[in-house]
Amino acid sequence: MKCRCGRSAVFHSKVYRITLCDRCYPKFYVNLVKRSIKRYRILKSSERVLVCVSGGKDSSAMAYALKELGYNIELFHIDLGIGSYSKESLKAVEELAQTLNLDLNVVKLKDYGFTIDDVERKKVCSACGIVKRYLMNRFAREKGFDVVATAHTCEDIILFFIKNMLSGNVEYIAKLKPRIEGYDKLVAKAKPLFERTEKENATLVLTLNLPFTPLECPHAPKDVWKEIIYDVEAKKKGFKLNFVKAIAKLAENVSTEEWEVKHCKICGEVSNSEVCSFCKLVRRYARNVS
Template sequence: MLLRLEVKMRRKFCRFCSEFAATTIKYSGLPLCKKHFVEYLEKRVFKTVKKYRMIQEGERILLGVSGGKDSIALLHILKDLQKELKFEIIPLFIDLGIQLNKYSQLSGEIARKNCEKLGLDLITVKIKNEYGFSLDDVFSKRLKRPICSVCGLIKRYVLNRKAIELSADKVATGHNLNDEASFILQNFVNMDIKLLSRLSPIQPTFNKLLIGRVKPLFEIYEDEISLYVTFKNLEYIDIACPYAKEASTLQLKNILIQLESIRPGAILTMVRGFHKKLKPILQNKQKIEEEKELTTCKLCGMPTSTEICSFCRLKSKIIKN
């Protein structure tokens, strides 16, 4: 009995060196030390970028840097990828004006420190200054639309607009595997076939005013990203957004985590299976044509399927009230 216990408690060695393993990839059983885990994760992201042709030689990539672990990890990974693929990184921080816990201020400072460390100039957009309202202003109005949904709308609008102004070829975001899986699950629950058909790790440009978006981390687990920034000693905002408790995807993410604990690799299998097998069935020529037939907002000139875009309607509600 004692011998069994000793064998069970014995530490594993890294698969690629003589160091003790700092972690084990649960769905593959691969034990890795800190150094080789970092290399392993970076290689997986590089492979994803190449597989989906997310970034091409000579492109200008606008990278949304929020200060959170996902965007900070992506910032450093893309900087390393520059050694292999010659492209330009344009880091951009959106100051949403969240005053509680000095959240926006601290996030911006951390984003700037990481960019300076990598020799990159961070562009900051303060939405209060540029558009006349902050996320705090939106929350105070208690609109019917969930605050996290509004936040996503603002970020997409600003990233797209700035990408056009800065002549960026693509916009890169730090959405991870857990994010992707929760989006899929949420839209299944809502039976939103239109949104399901549009979910993709790379969204090409159908319109010159709608810049393509890429998600290089979409096959990387959230806890793997946490380990990556920890093992590399990267600074990131480690306090939750004050509005995060309002997120409708939180419960779905918890369900997915429970599923993963029962069946390691389930989330990755689900996301890969969706994109490879199910999404092609949901897509059709008509939906693609709808994307191509976007009009422009009569107030700001950005792409929209209606006379006035969602961002301008939101802005009008907040400022008028």
């Protein structure tokens, strides 16, 4: 296949009816991200943006796109202490920061007395989510950032939607908005890659040779729902993009019950109980680390 410019193609999309080479694709990708940001008002030009990078392909693609679009960004990485996986992830984000000439901020979970490897297997994913949300928000607020950007993809959004619908957690759909405004001690959260797919992100980082680790978290479960999402897309092109657009509309109309803002008696962060979930983790696992 040939690109519209005549060079050999690296990307072909039936959804966008386009075939692109390694020179044209990055510009096309960045323009897609720009369009999503404008459509959903995900970011403002005046904001300081904390770009959360895991070391994977998706967050590397997000960092590149946001820099190309001229946003005031710094990178943020959490070293979760997951053996060789975390070491390779940290190495990847350090190389990414150097490649893109961006400041990198790193927080090590072990400084709080435990790591994700100390958590029981069945509770790892829940604990990891708690840790990330807590540390991202606290660091962003204390360092004066206006918004936290995460690299949730189109597939991530659909997966979260399906699981919560099946569990009857309809109110959780409100969390799937491309941007969630902050309040009290909570900083605004943004998903600039809301409409981007894992394939599009992978094509970008491979085309530009951006640093990332291909390793998957050893604790990550195999999710049959993601396979189903890919199967449907293969049979119905454009399914994922149309689905997330519908989710965005639905999320805006989902009513959420107002709850009294409370603060953790230990750390002072926003919590729905006397002690926040992060401090509960510290209480439970810190003693296990020498």
